[in-house]
Amino acid sequence: MVNASLKYVDLIRQRTAKWANWFPEQQDIRVGSYGRFSAQTGKFEVEGNVYDPEFQKLLDATDGKMKLSDHLPVLDEEEKDFAVGSMGVRNKEFSPGSDVVEGIDKAKYKEDWQFLQDKRGAMLVMYKPRQEHFPKGKVFEALYKVPELKDKYIVPTVYKCRAYAIYLSHKTGEKISLALLPKSGEGNETQLDWWTNSKVEHLQVGTDKDYVFxxxxxxxRKIPLVRPLMRDSPTPDPEDAGFWMEVYPPWEPLDDDGEIDPVYDDDQEVCI
Structure with a gap:
């Protein structure tokens, strides 16, 4: 049985160097969320948010000046559609054959996705996403000084969208046609609905009139500060995001079904 969520998160990270949310209908990842990743599911397990009133008390105890309510997340303008597949997955010109749906000429997005035979593949589509992120300035510097964030992972940027499609393939070389259409009825140009010619497991789609996904x-996460070699030299203060580093997966390399691949010791003797 495939560990779908873990394998999907792992494949999308390999392709984008970012973290995917397998549960966008259930879990709202927000700027400022902190916690850890589950090594079993790949889910980001949120423990709190730096914009919570309770966290401000921790910040007051270390900084005393920074009020995060004065430095709220910034929401950027719409970007082009984001469509990415893992290695070997290809997005192609929309060609659903006889399954073509009425009103396809009004589609906001339409593409085919071709997956490999005998190999898991993943894809993610976001319709005109917007990046939400920490404002430039002193936020990272203030957060670095909070000891409760030691060994925690923090979310500085989130891609928000009104419509998404995610999929983990079945290793059958399947092709999926996807289209994002205006909902039928007058006055529904701002509301969207997904169409697909496939009824496959692990295909998830969602739409909303607002940027909720x-x-x-x-x-x-924090980079540990190293004490200076000279005893009298002061430890430097962190500057913006300069003392923060990218996060790496807390799990070992995975096989095609999302299970941990066996690791062999190179020094192990081989019996013939």
Missing amino acids: SPLFTCQ
Whole structure:
């Protein structure tokens, strides 16, 4: 049985260097969320948010000046559609054959996705996403000083969208046609609905009139400061994001079904 969520998160990270949310209908990842990743499911397990009133008390105890309510996340303008597949997965010109749906000429997005035979593949589509992120300035510097964030992962950027599609393939070389259409009825131009010619497991789609989904995000953690060699030299203060680093998966390399690949010791003797 495939460990779908873990394999999907792992494949999308390999392709984008960012973290995927397998549960966008259930879990709203927000800027400022902190926690850890589950090594069993790949899910980001949120423990809190730096914009919570309770966290401000921790910040007051270390900084005393920074009020995060004065430095709220910034929401950027719409970007082009984000469509990415893992290695070997190809997006192609829309060609559903006889299954073509009425009103396809009004589609906001339409593409075919071709997956490999005998190999898991993943894809993510976000319709005109917007990046939400920490404002430039002193936020990272203030957060670095909070000891409770030691060994925690923090989310500085989230991709927000109104419509998404995610999929983990079945290793059958399948092709999936996807189209994002305006909902039928007058006055529904701002509301969207997905159409697909496939009824496959592990295909998830969602739409909303607002930017409520967060299928992709970045994560960072503190870089431990090294004491200076000279005893009298002061430890430097962190500057913006300069003392934060990218997060790496807390799981070992996976096989095609999302299970941990056996690791062999190179020094192990081989019996013939």
